[in-house]
Amino acid sequence: MSYSITNECTQCDSCLPQCPVGAIKRVDEHYWIDPTLCNGCEGYYDMPQCITTCPVGSPVPFQAKKGRYKKQSRPILSPELFLNGKNNTFASAIVIWELCNLLAQRRSLPWKTDDDGTFVYQRQVKRGKGMLRFWMANTHQAEQKALPLSGEQAETAIAKLDIRAACLHLMYAAYATGVEQPWVDEFVISDRQIEHYLGMDKRKDLSKLEKLSLIRELALQPCLVLTSIEWPRQGRIPEFSMECDRIWHMIAIHHHFEEDDLGCKHLVGLTFRVRAGKWAQHFLNQRDHWNRAAYFQYGNLPRCLLPEVMSHWQQHEGAVRMLLWLLFKTKMGHDQPITTQTLMRVAYGSDRIAQAYTQSAFQKRLLKTFESDLEALYYYGIKPIFDPESYPAEIQPLWAKLAELPDDAEDALDFWTKDGSQQQRLTDAAPRGKWKRVMNGRFLQFELPDTWDVKRSLNRKKATSSNRKSSKANLNSSPDFSKNLIVNARKKLQLSQRLLAEKIGKSQSWIRDIENGRFQPSTADQKMLYEVLKIN
Numbered sequence: 004m005s006y007s008i009t010n011e012c013t014q015c016d017s018c019l020p021q022c023p024v025g026a027i028k029r030v031d032e033h034y035w036i037d038p039t040l041c042n043g044c045e046g047y048y049d050m051p052q053c054i055t056t057c058p059v060g061s062p063v064p065f066q067a068k069k070g071r072y073k074k075q076s077r078p079i080l081s082p083e084l085f086l087n088g089k090n091n092t093f094a095s096a097i098v099i100w101e102l103c104n105l106l107a108q109r110r111s112l113p114w115k116t117d118d119d120g121t122f123v124y125q126r127q128v129k130r131g132k133g134m135l136r137f138w139m140a141n142t143h144q145a146e147q148k149a150l151p152l153s154g155e156q157a158e159t160a161i162a163k164l165d166i167r168a169a170c171l172h173l174m175y176a177a178y179a180t181g182v183e184q185p186w187v188d189e190f191v192i193s194d195r196q197i198e199h200y201l202g203m204d205k206r207k208d209l210s211k212l213e214k215l216s217l218i219r220e221l222a223l224q225p226c227l228v229l230t231s232i233e234w235p236r237q238g239r240i241p242e243f244s245m246e247c248d249r250i251w252h253m254i255a256i257h258h259h260f261e262e263d264d265l266g267c268k269h270l271v272g273l274t275f276r277v278r279a280g281k282w283a284q285h286f287l288n289q290r291d292h293w294n295r296a297a298y299f300q301y302g303n304l305p306r307c308l309l310p311e312v313m314s315h316w317q318q319h320e321g322a323v324r325m326l327l328w329l330l331f332k333t334k335m336g337h338d339q340p341i342t343t344q345t346l347m348r349v350a351y352g353s354d355r356i357a358q359a360y361t362q363s364a365f366q367k368r369l370l371k372t373f374e375s376d377l378e379a380l381y382y383y384g385i386k387p388i389f390d391p392e393s394y395p396a397e398i399q400p401l402w403a404k405l406a407e408l409p410d411d412a413e414d415a416l417d418f419w420t421k422d423g424s425q426q427q428r429l430t431d432a433a434p435r436g437k438w439k440r441v442m443n444g445r446f447l448q449f450e451l452p453d454t455w456d457v458k459r460s461l462n463r464k465k466a467t468s469s470n471r472k473s474s475k476a477n478l479n480s481s482p483d484f485s486k487n488l489i490v491n492a493r494k495k496l497q498l499s500q501r502l503l504a505e506k507i508g509k510s511q512s513w514i515r516d517i518e519n520g521r522f523q524p525s526t527a528d529q530k531m532l533y534e535v536l537k538i539n
Contacts, residue, residue: 005041005065006051008034010266012061021052030258035268038065039216067210068261068269078257078274081190084177084200085306089454093177094185094279095302096286098135100331101126102228102250104349105137106169107324109161111352122157132235138247143226145252145278151229160227166316168224169327170201170309175225175251175277177304185279185287189254194218194273202310215270219256222275226253232282239295245281252278302334305454311383321350322376322383329385329449340390343444350376359438366438373441374400381406384452386516394444398437406512414499450516453523486520492536493518506535 005026012034019027019034024047026040036053044051053062084091093099105112105124117123124137138151139160152160174192182188197218198204209217232245259272279287284297291297308330316323328349332341347356351369359366377387377400389399396404408415434440493503500518504511507528517524517532524532532538 004043005036005038006043006053006062007036007038007065007267008053009061009063010262011059012057013059015058017056017058018053018062021056023047023052027053030260033268035258035260035270036062036065037216037270039212041065063265063267066263066267067212068263068271077193077259077272078191078276080193080196080274081178082181083196084174084304088306090303090305091177092180092301093173093304094179094283094287094300095176095331095334096282096298096300097126097128098230098232098250098282098286099172099176101135101137102172102225102230103169103327103331105228106164106172106224107166107327108349108352109164109166110158111354113353114157114161116153119151119153121151121153122161123151129235129237134233136231136247138229140227140229140249143223143253145249145254149229149249151247164224165221166320166323167201167313168221170312171197171221172225172251173304173309173330174200175279178277179279179283179287180301183289186281186283187278189276189278192275192277197222200306200309201313203313212270215273219273222256222273223253226251226277230280230282232285234285240297243285245285248280248282250280250282252280254278302331303455304330305452307452307454315379319376319379321372322379324350325376325380326383326385330455333449333451333455339448341446341449343394343442343446346446347373347442370438370441374402378402380449385455386450386512388447388450390445390447394441394446397434398440398444410515411499414501486518488538489532489536490518492538496536498536503535507531 292299
């Protein structure tokens with residue numbers, strides 16, 4: 004049973020040091036017992052210590068708040084994200100990428116003990132000419148100097164990291180692009196905004212207090228990481244270094260309470276004031292970027308990614324890790340091949356891969372998990388394109404092979420008839436040595452959903468007038484694309500998806516994805532479709 008403090012409290016401070024779980028807190032000059040921490044001293048004392056030490060009998064058994072929440076005056080918030088309903092710009096510099104990896108992969112990263120005995124994660128940049136270092140901080144409070152943790156304290160702090168905190172980190176990165184000087188200007192975000200972005204407003208299995216406790220915990224974790232930067236000269240931008248500093252500063256957390264008839268305070272809201280660290284002066288500095296003295300690196304944050312992480316972080320943690328990693332990787336270019344080993348290391352860590360190499364039974368389990376996580380990405384809208392030479396169809400997962408299965412019943416019958424006549428059928432057992440072949444495989448690219456349109460860093464070189472005219476001409480020459488137009492034109496010509504795919508040299512799954520609206524083809528592919536389907 005948890006307890007609550009009424010307005011009879013005289014603030015004598017006698018109960019605060021006696022609480023064995025730290026549930027009693029001083030907020031806004033008043034005492035409050037966090038009911039998510041308080042357990043009535045069970046397992047510690049026979050009687051709750053707040054009751055035995057209170058001279059006026061203020062603590063009473065906690066009663067959940069009933070009724071609607073009253074409207075309260077709160078700090079002015081920063082503008083909403085995702086105003087277009089699809090995506091929002093966000094800071095995507097290497098510092099932000101690595102913190103996202105750190106929150107998602109935790110102990111899977113190669114942490115080491117440095118000369119000072121502190122636990123550190125190091126990442127070389129620019130082919131070893133520069134270095135990023137990351138530490139866990141001993142406190143999140145901005146008014147206190149943060150020091151790197153070492154030994155068991157650091158390992159415990161890393162183990163407590165929650166992959167869902169990466170969502171808060173990405174929100175901070177999105178809000179940081181909305182202020183002129185993010186290393187100086189703060190942004191303010193509320194629990195209601197966070198709840199809406201994460202899709203938690205639709206969850207009925209959590210009480211208001213449970214949601215607030217979870218949001219507070221997730222909001223603090225990105226502020227518990229320190230970084231230092233050693234960056235080499237690049238072009239006209241000089242080399243620079245940054246001493247150990249927080250990536251995100253939690254300036255203040257405002258707790259919003261409502262009192263019942265006894266004066267017991269019920270937490271009904273939270274407001275967070277956050278500011279970016281000194282890294283933003285080097286990587287998110289639009290003014291100095293135009294003077295070629297700093298970088299201004301940003302990308303697109305899809306709105307649907309945040310609730311996707313929150314929905315699948317338990318069942319498909321490997322898929323969520325890959326999802327967050329690809330968010331930054333694809334910014335560097337869609338056509339960059341990715342090895343299977345790289346993806347597996349991101350999803351499961353080097354230790355699990357090393358264990359699989361020595362244990363055949365673990366190989367099968369890990370390979371099955373990897374194929375399941377790839378399928379989760381596929382149904383989210385991120386389609387892996389297998390390299391036909393290093394990752395042929397015979398070692399691809401079954402769901403990838405069945406992606407070519409036609410929707411039409413007659414075409415499907417022809418598909419299975421043709422498959423049955425082949426020496427290697429889709430449903431045959433995997434060939435010997437599949438693990439080794441898969442680990443040597445590559446993905447040519449990942450086809451992305453529409454909301455993952457990548458915005459590059461601002462280009463210093465302005466486009467010439469001729470380039471502008473040609474781009475406008477291309478846009479004007481291409482008619483408005485409609486998936487329904489493609490479907491209707493194909494049916495009018497009595498073409499199946501398979502026949503249309505053969506005519507334009509594409510796969511049947513590509514046609515199906517177009518007609519289902521999963522992505523929009525390029526201008527060149529649109530023109531080819533219009534010509535084959537005789538669309539004016």
